Amino acid sequence: MRALTKTTWVELKLFTREPLTVLFTFAIPFVVLFVLGSVFGNAPPNPHVYRGVGTLNYYVPAYVALVVAAIGLIALPVHLAAYQERGVLRRFRASTIPVWSVFGAQIAATFVIEVLASAILVIVALAVYHTRSPQSLGEVIGAFFLGALTFGMIGLFLGLALPARAAQGAGVLLWFVMMQISGPGAPPEVLPTAILRVADATPLQHLVVLMQDAWFGFGWNNGEMLSLLGFLAGATALTIVFARRS
Amino acid sequence: MNAVIDVEGLRKVYGSTLAVDDVSFQVAPGEIFGLLGPNGAGKTTTVECLQGLRHPDGGHVRVLGLDPWAQRSALRRRIGSQLQESALPDRLKVWEALDLFATTTLSPSNREQLLEQWGLADKRNASFANLSGGQRQRLFVALALVNQPEIVFLDEMTTGLDPAARRITWDLIEAIGKRGTTVVLVSHFMDEVQRLCQRVAIVNHGHVVAVDTPEKLIARGARQLRVLFTWEGEPLAWLESVPHVHHVSQQENQIEIEGDGPVFQHVAAALLQHSIEPTDLRVERPNLEDVFLQIIGKAEEG
Ligand SMILES: Nc1ncnc2c1ncn2[C@@H]1O[C@H](COP(=O)(O)OP(=O)(O)O)[C@@H](O)[C@H]1O
Ligand SMILES: [Mg+2]
Numbered sequence: 001m002r003a004l005t006k007t008t009w010v011e012l013k014l015f016t017r018e019p020l021t022v023l024f025t026f027a028i029p030f031v032v033l034f035v036l037g038s039v040f041g042n043a044p045p046n047p048h049v050y051r052g053v054g055t056l057n058y059y060v061p062a063y064v065a066l067v068v069a070a071i072g073l074i075a076l077p078v079h080l081a082a083y084q085e086r087g088v089l090r091r092f093r094a095s096t097i098p099v100w101s102v103f104g105a106q107i108a109a110t111f112v113i114e115v116l117a118s119a120i121l122v123i124v125a126l127a128v129y130h131t132r133s134p135q136s137l138g139e140v141i142g143a144f145f146l147g148a149l150t151f152g153m154i155g156l157f158l159g160l161a162l163p164a165r166a167a168q169g170a171g172v173l174l175w176f177v178m179m180q181i182s183g184p185g186a187p188p189e190v191l192p193t194a195i196l197r198v199a200d201a202t203p204l205q206h207l208v209v210l211m212q213d214a215w216f217g218f219g220w221n222n223g224e225m226l227s228l229l230g231f232l233a234g235a236t237a238l239t240i241v242f243a244r245r246s
Numbered sequence: 247m248n249a250v251i252d253v254e255g256l257r258k259v260y261g262s263t264l265a266v267d268d269v270s271f272q273v274a275p276g277e278i279f280g281l282l283g284p285n286g287a288g289k290t291t292t293v294e295c296l297q298g299l300r301h302p303d304g305g306h307v308r309v310l311g312l313d314p315w316a317q318r319s320a321l322r323r324r325i326g327s328q329l330q331e332s333a334l335p336d337r338l339k340v341w342e343a344l345d346l347f348a349t350t351t352l353s354p355s356n357r358e359q360l361l362e363q364w365g366l367a368d369k370r371n372a373s374f375a376n377l378s379g380g381q382r383q384r385l386f387v388a389l390a391l392v393n394q395p396e397i398v399f400l401d402e403m404t405t406g407l408d409p410a411a412r413r414i415t416w417d418l419i420e421a422i423g424k425r426g427t428t429v430v431l432v433s434h435f436m437d438e439v440q441r442l443c444q445r446v447a448i449v450n451h452g453h454v455v456a457v458d459t460p461e462k463l464i465a466r467g468a469r470q471l472r473v474l475f476t477w478e479g480e481p482l483a484w485l486e487s488v489p490h491v492h493h494v495s496q497q498e499n500q501i502e503i504e505g506d507g508p509v510f511q512h513v514a515a516a517l518l519q520h521s522i523e524p525t526d527l528r529v530e531r532p533n534l535e536d537v538f539l540q541i542i543g544k545a546e547e548g
Contacts, residue, residue: 002349002350003349003350006345006349007346010338010342010346013342014335014337014338017337018337086333087329087331087333088332088333090299090329090332091329091332091334091389093299094299094327094332095322095327095347095350095389096323096350096351096393097346097347097350098319
């Protein structure tokens with residue numbers, strides 16, 4: 001446990017020493033929100049689109065999920081694959097630090113960063129655009145936690161399974177596709193059924209709905225939770241396989 | 247011998263590459279033991295199997311009485327490893343690395359002392375990326391020592407260092423040995439192994455072709471002694487009949503005699519009898535390098 005907290009702390013310090021990464025991580029969701037807010041404003045809700053909650057209200061929880069997905073699918077695998085490629089992981093494996101604490105630190109450190117990035121996004125949305133605040137904070141935190149864990153585990157798997165360049169390519173591609181079809185892009189009401197079916201096979205879709213349901217007070221969505229747990233279990237199994245293999 | 251490392255018939259295959267075929271040796275407590283061999287001989291693979299970083303495909307390995315693979319976390323606490331190819335995160339600072347690696351050690355940390363001893367005290371706030379090759383190697387050794395290990399594995403640690411840095415490193419390795427820590431030194435430099443190691447295993451193509459003290463290995467090659475002196479008179483054909491002489495050749499005014507055992511003494515006595523007293527009479531003993539090439543060469547023919 002001491003090893004995990006120490007490695008996590010070190011990872012966070014390393015993150016703050018990459019100013020460009022810090023800037024991108026915290027500025028991008030903010031910029032997107034700003035563009036969106038300028039385009040739509042917080043238009044009065046239309047029951048037929050945006051799940052009936054209004055544009056910006058719809059996007060805030062979806063973007064929180066998107067931030068979690070970006071860091072889990074892109075930042076984490078790139079970081080871990082570089083460790084693998086450069087021999088950093090070998091260094092840790094040969095030391096007394098348990099290798100699981102190095103993996104755990106990736107998830108823990110990205111979790112902290114995701115919390116900060118999401119908090120900035122939400123505070124700006126609430127303060128500037130007066131979007132809806134979470135109806136059930138406990139459920140939102142639960143959804144966030146599950147999402148961060150799921151995407152963190154997918155990130156571990158990608159980072160261990162692929163070389164750094166391929167991990168980056170795969171992460172960006174997956175993230176971009178999910179962004180378009182899984183909720184943070186066009187609202188589900190306007191997407192064709194075929195695409196919605198594909199979206200159903202993406203973890204982001206389930207996280208977006210789980211997060212929105214919690215946010216708008218639609219209640220805790222057990223179906224979405226189970227889907228996410230399925231992705232989490234699959235990613236964990238793959239991570240274990242690849243961690244053993246390397 | 248109450249061995250701290252016991253390897254018997256170790257074998258490791260990567261796909262279709264037979265990296266280690268049949269490696270056996272033992273290391274006694276407190277020894278500085280060398281693994282010497284050309285690139286690709288299987289040295290790194292061998293020590294990785296001893297460190298519990300790779301699962302052997304065959305053979306019997308015990309390190310400190312433990313099975314390195316099955317009991318790797320117990321083993322890690324008692325050994326230290328500087329790896330041939332490894333790195334730290336670029337922006338990690340020297341003191342942070344030591345602090346991190348000391349987190350899980352049971353013994354009180356000797357971080358400050360290690361920084362001083364390995365010449366890193368003034369680099370404590372430098373990032374890994376900004377360290378020179380020699381500084382990185384010293385940091386890796388300091389990290390390997392942070393848990394006060396019973397055995398340290400050093401793999402090609404002077405490769406890429408300039409001569410002065412190599413000498414400093416040698417002194418430090420000797421200092422580790424003097425404290426009673428067992429050292430396994432992997433190298434392809436003969437001079438390094440000859441100077442530092444009490445015993446050496448010569449590895450070639452995944453096999454141990456010889457294990458002995460450097461002196462005894464050199465003595466094996468003692469058949470190849472050469473006696474040399476300057477001579478400007480008539481050819482000394484009678485030298486051929488002196489005991490232990492195999493071959494005499496003359497190049498301009500240089501006489502070169504190949505022989506074995508006490509050839510030098512016999513040649514000197516015979517020369518005196520003929521009232522020849524060359525002032526530059528000397529014997530050239532083979533060094534580890536000659537012996538190494540000879541042993542590797544024989545293995546190649548066989
Ligand atoms: N991870 C690996 N995958 C495949 N082949 C490897 C791997 N590591 C080493 N080898 C091969 O195994 C042989 C022995 O390598 P190594 O143990 O590194 O030798 P040395 O340390 O003596 O130079 C070489 O032919 C090398 O190419
Ligand atoms: Mg090697």
